[in-house]
Structure formats: structure tokens, C-alpha cells
Amino acid sequence: MPSAMNIITHPLLKVQELFESNWNATNDRDDFGVTEFFQNQFDTREKLSKIPLLDYNSVDRLPLHSLVRFRCMVQDTELSQEVALFASASSRKSDENKLVCHRYSDGPRDEAALGSDPNQDLMDLRNSYYCVSIPGETEWVKNYEQKSNVDLEAAIHDLKLEASSKVLPERFPFAGQDHFAAVVKTHSSDVSIGVTDMVEVIGVLGASDKVMTGDGFEIHDESDGPRIPTVHAILMRKVEDHGHPELNVDGLPTKDDIENLTKEALAIRKELIDYLASALKGDKLAAELVLLHYLARVHSRPSGTVLGKLSLNLKESRTESPIFEDLARVTKNLLPKVHARPLTIKNLNDEFYFPRGDEQLSSGVLQVTRSTALLMDETGLEEGTLVEKGLKNLKAISNVSLSQTLGYVFPFNSIDFQTDISLLIVSLGNSLVPVDCAITLKPEESIASFAPTEKQVRSFRKYISVLRLMEYKFSEEMAKEIESEFMEQRKAATAAGTTLMTPNELAFDISLARLVALSRGEQCLTKASWDQAVALSKQIKTRG
Secondary structure (H helix, E strand, C coil): CCCHHHHHHCHHHHHHHHHHHHCCCCCCCCCCCHHHHHHHHCCCHHHHCCCCECCCCCCCCCECCCEEEEEEEEEECCCCCEEEEEEEECCCHHHCCCEEECCCCCCCCCHHHCCCCHHHCEEEEEEEEEEEECCCECHHHHHHHHHCCCCCCCCCCCCECCCCCCCCHHHCCCCCCCCCEEEEEECCCCCCCCCCCEEEEEEEEEEEEEEEECCEEEECCHHHCCCEEEEEEEEEEECCCCCCCCCCCCCCCCHHHHHHHHHHHHHHHHHHHHHHHHCCCCCHHHHHHHHHHHHCCCCECHHHCCECCCCEEEEECCCCCCCHHHHHHHHHHHCCEEEEEECCHHHHHHCCCCCEECCCEECCCCCCCCCCEEEEECCCCCCCCCCHHHHHHHHHHHHHHHHCEEEEECCCCEEEEECCCEEEEEEECCCCCCCCEEEECCCCCCCCCCCCCHHHHHHHHHHHHHHHHCCCECCHHHHHHHHHHHHHHHHHHHHHCCCCCCHHHHHHHHHHHHHHHHHCCCCECCHHHHHHHHHHHHHHHHCC
């Protein structure tokens, strides 16, 4: 069994070995055991951490043709398909009948490496994706990944990337933010990989000699444009979008994760609400809603209805000190992906919030992975007029809030893509953006300080990530209980001549109850959680 380090420093040797052992001309270019081998070799998070992480800090010192790990968001899937050399006859006389595999590389080092008989050369199709570092990834996630990164600086000194890589700034959602980009090439056409998917790529680092032109990625001199590194993907798998680095390889919680968190959920819940309240001037109701907002995610879309989301608007008074910076700081300390930004007339008129393009896709603020927390500060909103671009941006934000869809604008049409963005807006009065839930903040006169220990912070992060993804069931007994309660309330309201509870209000309470139950570590709604959600809903109405 080859060592993990040998496979990391010289993965192409293992590819060639598998090619010689398993491939023959009749098997129609399958992967001849490469995918299975590398999956088995790196099947745990601990084993994966041995593979060097590719980012803007490591790219200039990682050896060419070494194995790398790239955690990224797919920004564009519509790059040109290319015909590449799959294998060619060896040019060495001693290996006269030997084929050399080039599937996971840039191809032969030079033309002399090609065999003398071009009829023996075999071609392959490659698909390319433009991928960027995960937008909004918070520092604690980056630090975790950096600590586990293996330093291979001493290996293969003579095979380095030829020049520092650059990026195409218009293809990252947040203008002015440092990030990394690479072209990921794969021989498989995986239709399940789409824009904004969060993926982890295990592959071979290729040359940084591809640049963007109007027709796609082509080889040019460096002066023609930015040089983009290439990763030849051996494994390219979607990761559960929440992004907690300590969860399983696929990003999902294990059975042990769930069992441990459900036991401790109530105690962690109380501490976490106290921590959030310390950033919200002591407002415990707002803190509880922010916690439920963290746990919310789109879990189904029956008949066009979006279930599970909870966009939130916290309304401040002009006399109160702003809470946005404190809330953003705490949120970044708890969640893996967070972006905080002001929402002003100028920003709406000047920036793009939606992706658009023709032959290449330019990004927008809202082109982020699912489960990204987007915090918007509307308290600095000034008087002014929204131009056409600003109105389109406001509509894009509103569509994300109400239907969790984002329109990608092209020259002759617009295509809606599904999103799952956690949208929280702090404003003075009602927000410009319609939301699922809005309350007016009510600061406490005396605010208890809460400075969690590092151990508590780690438990908060795991609590949110695990419970957010935990399976939830709605029993038939509780459904009947809620239906009976709803009918009794409507009868009582009719008799008293008061306003009837609407089906939409009931749907909101049921959605709120799901989040309350999850926050308590329950996988099935209980009467206690339902009653707590109903009481919470009434409080929200008094503070709207």
C-alpha cells in the first residue's frame, strides 16, 4: 500500500499504475479505478486534512502535479468543453508498446513526449468550471482549515507554478474582497453540479496558463490577461452547504453528532440566547428569533411554496445606539459563511446584486452558496431615487427574501435559480425588503455581559450546524391537535367578533414551531414546543 505522502506528492504515478493495471481499449475511457482508489484513500475528514489546501496563500508554493484540495463555490458551469489527450504512446524505446495516461494532467510536457504513431493517441472530453473561494467564509473556518493544511514546500522544488495567479474580480460576488479562483477540469459531465454549489475538489494541480477571453479559457501569453490555476479533478463532490469544517466528509452530521447535541440542546440553547442578547442590548425575544433564524433553511418546495425559510427584520429606534456591528461580529463568530454590508441607495444604484452575462458570467452580491448568512444594515439609508439598476437590485433581494430565487440575467432572457440565503436586515422602521418576520427592538436598561469561553463557542457552532440539518418529523397526532386548535380559535373569534386567524398565520406558526422544536433538540414536534411557538408568535405580533 503506497503511503499517503507519496500519493500526495506524486499522484500521477499512481494514476499511471492504475491505468496500466485496469485500462484496456475496450472499456470506453472509464476511470480505470482512479475514483474508487482516491475515495477509499481519503474517506475521512482526518485523512482529507493531509492533502494541502489550495488557496491564495498556498498557490505559489505548492508543486505542480501534486495532489491538492480545493474548497470552493462553482461560479460558472458554462465554460467551453475541450478535447484533450487521454493517452499517448510512450516515446521511450524501452516502452515501445506502452501507453501514457494524461487524463489528470496538462498533457505531455513537450511534443517530443508524444509517440511516433499518432494513431495510437487517444482523445478525451473535458468539462471546465470556474470556481472561487467560498464567499463569506468566516475566519474561524479558514483558521481551522489552515491548521490542518500540510506544508509540502520542500517537495519538488523545480516544479512550481510559473507565475503568481490572479483572479477576475467581476466573477466574485463581493467587490474588493481578497479571494482565490481556479479552473476545475473534469472528464465527467456531472449534471448535478450547478452554479453556487459548494464543492470540495481533490485533484492534480495544473499549470497556471489559462486566461478568460470572450470565448472561454484559452492559452495565451501572460500579458493577455490574468493567469488562472487549473485543478484536474479526481474527485469533485458537493458538500452540504452549511460548511462546518468538523462535520463529516459530505458535510452532514453523524448519528453520534445528533445524539450528543440533542442531549445538550436545552442547556446550549439558553447560553446561546444569552450570548446573542448581549449583542442586541439585552433583548431576549430578538435573540431567540435570531437563533431560530440561524436554524432556518429551505427544506421543501411543494407546489411552488417555499417551506423552512425565515427572513428577519430587526427594527431600531433612532434614539438607540446601533446594534449592527455587534450582531455581525457575533454572527461571524458562530456561522461558517457570513457577509455583512450596508444597504444604501448608492449601493443599490452602483453595484450588481444579481449575476449577469453572455459568454462569461459576472457575479453579483447574491450569487453565494446556500446557507450563507447575509446581514444588511439599512440604518444608514438616505433619501434618494433608485435608478433602473437599483430597482432591479431591490427586486432581486426581495425575491430571495420571499421566494428564495435569484434571476440570472442574460442578453435575451432571465433564468431563475433556487437559493437558500439567510437574510437578516437591521433598519430604522420597516425595511425596504419584505420579510417573513419583523420586530421592533426593545433594549433592556441593564444588560448582562456574556463572554463565552472558547469551549462554549465551539459548542454553539456545532449546535447550530447539527440541529439545522437534523431530520424533523411532523406527526399525524400533532397535525390533528393543531387543526382542532385552529378551528376552535376561529369559532371563538367569530363569536366574539374579533379578527379570525388566517391560514397564512397558521402556516407561519407551524414553520416557527419546527424551528423551536429543532432548537430544543427535538426531531418530532411536541405539544410543549408547539405551545412555545404559539406564545412566541403572539409576542412577535405585539412587537411588530
